Amino acid sequence: MEEPLEMPPGEESKPCSVSEELVTDPSLQVEISDAVSERDKVKFTVQTKSSLPHFIRPALSVVRQHEDFVWLHDTFSENDEYAGIIIPPAPPRPDFEASREKLQRLGEGNSTLTREEFAKMKQELEGEYLAIFKKTVAMHEVFLQRLAAHPVLRRDHNFYVFLEYDQDLSVRGKNRKELLGGFFRNIVKSADEVLITGVSGLKEVDEFFEHERTFLLEYHTRVRDTCLKADRAMRSHKSLAEDYIPISVALGSLGTQEVRQLQMSFLKLAELFERLRKLEGRVASDEDLKLSDLFKYYMRDSQAAKDLLYRRLRALADYENANKALDRARTRNKEVKPAEAHQQLCCHRFEQLSASAKQELTDFKSRRISAFRKNLIELAELELKHAKASSLLLRNTLIVLKGDA
Amino acid sequence: MAAEREPPPLGEARQPELEELEDGEDLFTSTVSTLESSPSSPEPASLPTEDISINSNGPKPAEIILDDDREDLFAEATEEVSLDSPEREPILSPDPTPAITPVTPTTLVTPRMESKSITAPVIFDRSREEIEEEANGDVFDIEINVSDPEKVGDGMNAYMAYRVTTKTSLSMFHKNEFSVKRRFSDFLGLHSKLATKYLHVGYIVPPAPEKSIVGMTKVKVGKEDSSSTEFVEKRRAALERYLQRTVKHPTLLQDPDLRQFLESSELPRAVNTQALSGAGILRMVNKAADAVNKMTIKMNESDAWFEEKQQQFENLDQQLRKLHASVEALVCHRKELSANTAAFAKSAAMLGNSEDHTALSRALSQLAEVEEKIDQLHQEQAFADFYVFSELLGDYIRLIAAVKGVLDHRMKCWQKWQDAQVTLQKKREAEAKLQLANKPDKLQQAKDEIKEWETKVQQGERDFEQISKTIRKEVGRFEKERVKDFKTVIIKYLESLVQTQQQLIKYWEAFLPEAKAIA
Numbered sequence: 001m002e003e004p005l006e007m008p009p010g011e012e013s014k015p016c017s018v019s020e021e022l023v024t025d026p027s028l029q030v031e032i033s034d035a036v037s038e039r040d041k042v043k044f045t046v047q048t049k050s051s052l053p054h055f056i057r058p059a060l061s062v063v064r065q066h067e068d069f070v071w072l073h074d075t076f077s078e079n080d081e082y083a084g085i086i087i088p089p090a091p092p093r094p095d096f097e098a099s100r101e102k103l104q105r106l107g108e109g110n111s112t113l114t115r116e117e118f119a120k121m122k123q124e125l126e127g128e129y130l131a132i133f134k135k136t137v138a139m140h141e142v143f144l145q146r147l148a149a150h151p152v153l154r155r156d157h158n159f160y161v162f163l164e165y166d167q168d169l170s171v172r173g174k175n176r177k178e179l180l181g182g183f184f185r186n187i188v189k190s191a192d193e194v195l196i197t198g199v200s201g202l203k204e205v206d207e208f209f210e211h212e213r214t215f216l217l218e219y220h221t222r223v224r225d226t227c228l229k230a231d232r233a234m235r236s237h238k239s240l241a242e243d244y245i246p247i248s249v250a251l252g253s254l255g256t257q258e259v260r261q262l263q264m265s266f267l268k269l270a271e272l273f274e275r276l277r278k279l280e281g282r283v284a285s286d287e288d289l290k291l292s293d294l295f296k297y298y299m300r301d302s303q304a305a306k307d308l309l310y311r312r313l314r315a316l317a318d319y320e321n322a323n324k325a326l327d328r329a330r331t332r333n334k335e336v337k338p339a340e341a342h343q344q345l346c347c348h349r350f351e352q353l354s355a356s357a358k359q360e361l362t363d364f365k366s367r368r369i370s371a372f373r374k375n376l377i378e379l380a381e382l383e384l385k386h387a388k389a390s391s392l393l394l395r396n397t398l399i400v401l402k403g404d405a
Numbered sequence: 406m407a408a409e410r411e412p413p414p415l416g417e418a419r420q421p422e423l424e425e426l427e428d429g430e431d432l433f434t435s436t437v438s439t440l441e442s443s444p445s446s447p448e449p450a451s452l453p454t455e456d457i458s459i460n461s462n463g464p465k466p467a468e469i470i471l472d473d474d475r476e477d478l479f480a481e482a483t484e485e486v487s488l489d490s491p492e493r494e495p496i497l498s499p500d501p502t503p504a505i506t507p508v509t510p511t512t513l514v515t516p517r518m519e520s521k522s523i524t525a526p527v528i529f530d531r532s533r534e535e536i537e538e539e540a541n542g543d544v545f546d547i548e549i550n551v552s553d554p555e556k557v558g559d560g561m562n563a564y565m566a567y568r569v570t571t572k573t574s575l576s577m578f579h580k581n582e583f584s585v586k587r588r589f590s591d592f593l594g595l596h597s598k599l600a601t602k603y604l605h606v607g608y609i610v611p612p613a614p615e616k617s618i619v620g621m622t623k624v625k626v627g628k629e630d631s632s633s634t635e636f637v638e639k640r641r642a643a644l645e646r647y648l649q650r651t652v653k654h655p656t657l658l659q660d661p662d663l664r665q666f667l668e669s670s671e672l673p674r675a676v677n678t679q680a681l682s683g684a685g686i687l688r689m690v691n692k693a694a695d696a697v698n699k700m701t702i703k704m705n706e707s708d709a710w711f712e713e714k715q716q717q718f719e720n721l722d723q724q725l726r727k728l729h730a731s732v733e734a735l736v737c738h739r740k741e742l743s744a745n746t747a748a749f750a751k752s753a754a755m756l757g758n759s760e761d762h763t764a765l766s767r768a769l770s771q772l773a774e775v776e777e778k779i780d781q782l783h784q785e786q787a788f789a790d791f792y793v794f795s796e797l798l799g800d801y802i803r804l805i806a807a808v809k810g811v812l813d814h815r816m817k818c819w820q821k822w823q824d825a826q827v828t829l830q831k832k833r834e835a836e837a838k839l840q841l842a843n844k845p846d847k848l849q850q851a852k853d854e855i856k857e858w859e860t861k862v863q864q865g866e867r868d869f870e871q872i873s874k875t876i877r878k879e880v881g882r883f884e885k886e887r888v889k890d891f892k893t894v895i896i897k898y899l900e901s902l903v904q905t906q907q908q909l910i911k912y913w914e915a916f917l918p919e920a921k922a923i924a
Contacts, residue, residue: 211761215761218759222752222755222756222758222759223756225752225756226753226756229745229748229752230749230753233746236738236742236745236746237742239742240742243734243735243738244735246727246730247732247735250724250728250731253724254724254725257720257721259884259888261888262887262888262891265892265895269895276902365762372768372769376768376772377920380917383909384917387906387909387913388906388910390902390906395903397899398896398899401895401896404892
């Protein structure tokens with residue numbers, strides 16, 4: 001079964017299935033129907049179908065670039081209104097660097113390769129390039145689809161702009177200052193988190209959140225490590241599959257030059273290795289999609305969940321501080337009213353955040369469980385399929401060779 | 406045994422050579438007696454010394470032949486040497502002529518005597534085949550195992566001793582089952598002896614495993630890590646294959662040195678095999694000299710078979726090298742995959758531990774277990790990749806080098822013969838000159854020298870024909886063995902791959918319900 005080479009309209013060959021419930025809501029359906037790679041930019045065609053009153057037309061289509069997605073994500077994460085929501089992680093930057101480098105090195109005229117080997121390697125690398133391409137499209141699509149599925153986030157104004165505005169969004173990439181700023185913000189945030197939970201004695205009253213915090217911290221670290229290891233294993237597997245190419249070619253040329261009695265054996269072997277290569281390659285890419293991508297996604301999603309917890313803790317700290325300020329104001333009997341108002345505000349905000357966070361975290365858990373379940377089942381089924389195919393292929397070859405002996 | 410095999414109707418053989426046949430008969434009876442009396446093999450050993458002396462005298466052919474004498478040279482040559490005589494043609498061209506040892510399986514007959522058998526191959530063909538059939542039950546019933554590597558001694562003088570066990574029903578051995586302890590240099594010593602005796606007359610002597618200073622040093626120094634155990638295992642397997650190939654060779658199996666190696670409990674240390682010994686350096690010098698000589702020998706190949714074979718082995722060598730390199734890369738990457746899979750398994754287990762949903766946690770732990778088992782599978786497969794496939798290719802690359810060596814020896818033999826002819830010519834010219842100059846005392850010496858060189862030319866031709874014959878047979882046997890070997894190995898390798906896939910199926914089938922159980 002060959003993977004279709006052109007862009008699939010988002011059905012069976014959708015590689016990234018990290019979230020279950022995204023496909024069905026008819027009131028707002030978003031998908032990336034096409035993508036084009038131009039030099040180092042990828043242009044996504046985002047299609048929206050909606051019955052919601054806000055949209056001008058029931059069906060829209062715009063072209064967006066990766067930076068636009070990042071901009072959209074940042075508007076969400078910087079928006080205080082959404083502090084109690086796990087913001088869907090931004091899709092990773094399309095990275096064809098490695099693949100492009102490999103193709104270039106191949107093209108640079110490596111004279112040790114025969115023409116056959118060259119053609120096969122090229123085919124292999126082109127397949128790889130295409131796979132990366134499909135993956136990046138899927139990642140961007142999932143991001144949008146999660147937004148569309150979220151009851152609160154889908155109503156965001158910027159989201160509408162993103163989906164509707166038919167001109168170029170002209171979102172410039174962050175300049176150095178902004179990037180640096182973002183970098184520092186992250187550091188401050190983690191330091192802050194530590195301070196809040198550690199020194200200031202901020203007591204976590206809610207058992208649920210205490211548990212979640214412990215869980216998420218560890219989980220995030222572990223899933224990041226597993227993601228890394230899965231990636232390495234997958235890449236080894238790819239190298240292995242690629243090794244079959246020169247072996248197959250060498251066997252083929254041996255076959256044509258050998259004595260009559262060995263010709264058939266070598267030619268059959270050459271054919272076998274060529275087909276095994278394809279199978280091994282598929283195993284590697286399935287492992288990539290079902291495992292590596294899964295872990296990667298949940299690494300980012302668990303980070304987003306951690307961010308949510310942080311924001312809640314921040315709100316709690318603000319609430320505590322507001323309480324203290326109120327007490328101080330009461331004892332001094334100065335500016336009690338504003339202090340009271342402020343304290344009320346903080347309390348309200350904190351409680352709202354907590355309630356929202358609770359829901360979000362519960363959703364996160366069920367999302368995670370169903371995604372893992374789906375991917376693990378699919379992984380096992382695919383591994384079985386490939387192993388059975390390989391086994392059959394090998395056994396058939398053995399029958400032929402034994403018959404010839 | 407020779408006597409009873411001597412077929413009576415010798416007269417049915419080629420008529421013109423009848424008188425030579427009678428000579429041959431005599432020679433063979435004498436051969437038998439010498440064989441039965443001498444436990445070791447002195448005759449072939451004497452040839453190398455002869456070789457050396459001739460080479461040092463051998464003049465370079467090109468400059469000396471004078472145009473007006475050319476006709477004479479060839480006229481005389483046809484009488485003595487008859488290289489391209491029509492009678493010889495049918496003898497030389499058929500495929501593997503088995504006429505080396507027409508009468509007994511013991512093939513210690515020297516090339517000198519073999520030449521007579523060229524004249525009556527038909528008869529001996531028949532008898533040879535009969536012998537082979539009868540002997541088949543006997544000749545290949547020998548099994549060699551190399552096992553139990555043991556470190557002996559300490560520090561830089563330490564060495565590994567291997568147990569060599571032989572199981573056989575052959576009568577030439579004293580017992581049916583016996584074992585001895587040998588070290589690596591003993592194997593090299595054995596090979597060196599066999600090579601010296603048999604290579605230059607055209608036998609393809611299986612090459613011994615290669616030395617490895619780095620590998621051995623690690624073992625000596627006592628590093629008990631996996632790389633040194635791997636090295637020892639690799640060597641043990643290589644030594645076993647080496648001995649198995651050597652005993653499969655019907656000629657080499659008869660060699661007393663081989664027998665001594667397998668049987669006797671004490672073996673004199675082979676010091677000449679050390680890389681930096683005097684003998685080692687001499688070997689290197691000789692190898693270099695050989696390489697230079699090979700480049701300057703331009704042989705008139707009258708036999709297309711040899712030219713074809715030369716080309717064929719050249720091609721095969723190149724192809725096998727390429728394949729070998731690719732398989733080595735495969736082994737390396739599979740080992741890497743195994744290591745990475747193991748790391749992933751551990752990480753997945755930890756992830757499973759930190760997962761708070763019970764069913765998912767269990768599924769992840771199961772995944773980790775599956776991956777760990779798969780890592781084991783990869784390791785085993787890498788093992789098979791290497792020992793079954795890669796090492797076979799390596800062995801054959803070295804074997805083909807031995808075949809090429811033997812073909813080179815034939816070229817040298819031809820060169821020697823040509824040189825002898827040139828020298829003979831010069832001696833004749835010298836004699837002619839002396840006759841004119843009328844110096845009777847020197848004349849006699851010149852006549853003696855001519856006689857001497859005539860013999861040498863005859864000998865050279867015989868040697869050349871003999872080595873050609875031996876090589877044809879050897880190459881035939883070699884190719885047969887090679888085809889069998891490759892077919893067996895390919896099947897074995899594929900079976901290992903099937904095994905891996907079957908295991909994978911088992912593991913994933915066990916995992917699937919666990920994944921489905923996540924609620």
